[in-house]
Amino acid sequence: MPEQSPFDLAEGDPFGPHNLPYGVFSTADAPDRRRLGVRYGDSVLDLSALPSALPAAIHPHAELLAAPTLNPLLAAGRPVWRQIRAAVHSAVTDPAHRGEVAPLFHPLAEVTLHLPFEVADYVDFYASEHHATNVGRIFRPNDAALTPNWKHLPIGYHGRAGTVVVTGTPVVRPSGQRKAPADEAPTFGPSLRLDIEAEVGFVVGAPSTLHEPVGLGAFRDHVFGVCLLNDWSARDIQAWEYVPLGPFLGKSFATSVSAWITPLDALDEARTAPPARDFPLLPYLDDAGAEPGGIDIRIEVRINGETVSRPPFSAMYWTASQQLAHMTVNGASLRTGDLFASGTVSGPDPDQLGCLLELTQGKGPYLQDGDEVTLTAWAPGPDGARIGLGEVTGRILPTG
Incomplete structure (x- = not known):
């Protein structure tokens, strides 16, 4: 049987000529x-x-x-x-x-x-209203699910670029301080509540000048493409450390990204309007009348081969262009290789939640040693084609 030519793709191959990551x-x-x-x-x-x-x-x-x-x-x-x-x-x-x-x-x-690029800086956002609402209800059952600032600005934190790793890299269970509400004092040891966060990452190409904000209309001039991203999270370490500041050791041990960066131009057909907003936005974030900032990316989360969730990126409240505008509005500059992530992608339905914290209502079980997590995704392309995003896989290894 003759060897198949690399030019001859199977019908519907998501890595065809419309993609080219x-x-x-x-x-x-x-x-x-x-x-x-x-x-x-x-x-x-x-x-x-x-x-x-x-x-x-x-x-x-x-x-x-x-x-x-x-x-x-x-x-x-x-x-x-x-x-x-x-x-x-x-x-x-x-x-x-x-x-x-x-x-x-x-x-x-x-x-x-x-790893396809050298990561300069890494910023992670919190852009899904469904995710933020679910998490708020779990952690603050007697208060408003969303914090007062949530619908006025894209909330984010500055992560650790040096621990961004390519798909297939094992993830060693992190150790740190933990303290449950009923505990008298913190203890130290391996995380008992290791979680995933299914996200989409955006890779910055052209840098910007210090003190010159990047407006909504300049998004395509600076952002090269997108990738899938898993922001591994140690929930017990995170819960004890992040008051009054933000995520630190509970996040910084590993962030996995795809080996393939899909150019923005490949996702033109997947552009979509973000969900309707019920709060007025300040001018630098107001995208009314602009190019649709949402992207219709359909993510699938599998743990040990079993599909546990299908989060829709089109449901994200804050768009990547708004995140970029907010990230630079204070004059912070962009560098080539900057990576910023969407935050956990979750939809309104029970099978659309992007982390175990939500899927289990905070009760677990969380990831066990040996578990393998895989994220895959695709977006609509021209003429009915599918645009595949490279998968992200990581296996949990025990604490060394």
């Missing part, structure tokens, strides 16, 4: 050489070799594509992003290029995938 890979014969790649079906196209195969279309960007990380490409800005995306699309769809491009493919199963 970027990553970093290495091969068994050169394990120390990291190269940029684009996923196409079950293959990886070696971008570092593409300028030699198609010099007229992509040669001016050869140096960017020869880098061992996406950061130089991210920093190049949107006009370059679009030029390279157009050249890659032509490379995989134009029959005239098949002879030159075919040798540049590697089977996905035979490569090693790496």
Whole structure:
């Protein structure tokens, strides 16, 4: 039986020509050489070799594509992003290029995938009204579920960039201080309430200038693409430490991201209006009349192979463009490789909750050693196509 060509995709493949996500890979014969790649079906196209195969279309960007990380490409800005995306699309769809491009493919199963970019800063938000309301009811049953500021600004915290890891990296159960309400004093030990948070991450490309806020209309000029993200959370450590400030050791031990970054342009068909807002917004956050800021991404959460939830990203109250505007409104600058996450994605239905805290009403069970969590997602594309987001998987290892 002849070997299937990498150009011939199965019908409905979510990693077809409308997607073209970027990553970093290495091969068994050169394990120390990291190269940029684009996923196409079950293959990886070696971008570092593409300028030699198609010099007229992509040669001016050869140096960017020869880098061992996406950061130089991210920093190049949107006009370059679009030029390279157009050249890659032509490379995989134009029959005239098949002879030159075919040798540049590697089977996905035979490569090693790496963290696709060097993370500069990491910020995590709290943008789902359903999630925030559910958590508020669990922790503050006698008070208002939402804090007074929640509908006026996107709440967030600054996380730890150095512990952002690529999918497949094991997650070691963290240790820290814990104190239940009935305990007389805190104790120290492995987290007993280890949780997940199904989220969507946004990767910043072009930086901004210090003291110059990035408005809603400049979102596409700075954000390169999206990825799935699991913000692992030690709820018992978090509950004891986060009053009166915010998450710290309960979050900073690991954040898992996909090996593939889907360009924003691939999600144009998935743009949707966010839920109706019942509070007036200050001008810098008011997106009335702007490009729809929501994205219709359908997430699936599996634990040990069993689907436990299907959170809809379209239900998020605060959009990524509003988060970016708020993050910079005080003059804070963006750096290439900044990562900001949506916060837990939850919908209104019981099977749409994005963390175990919500799914179990705070009662558990939480993650056990050996459990494996996988996030997958897709978004509507043109002509009925599906745009797949690279999966995020992590297995829990016992405390060392």
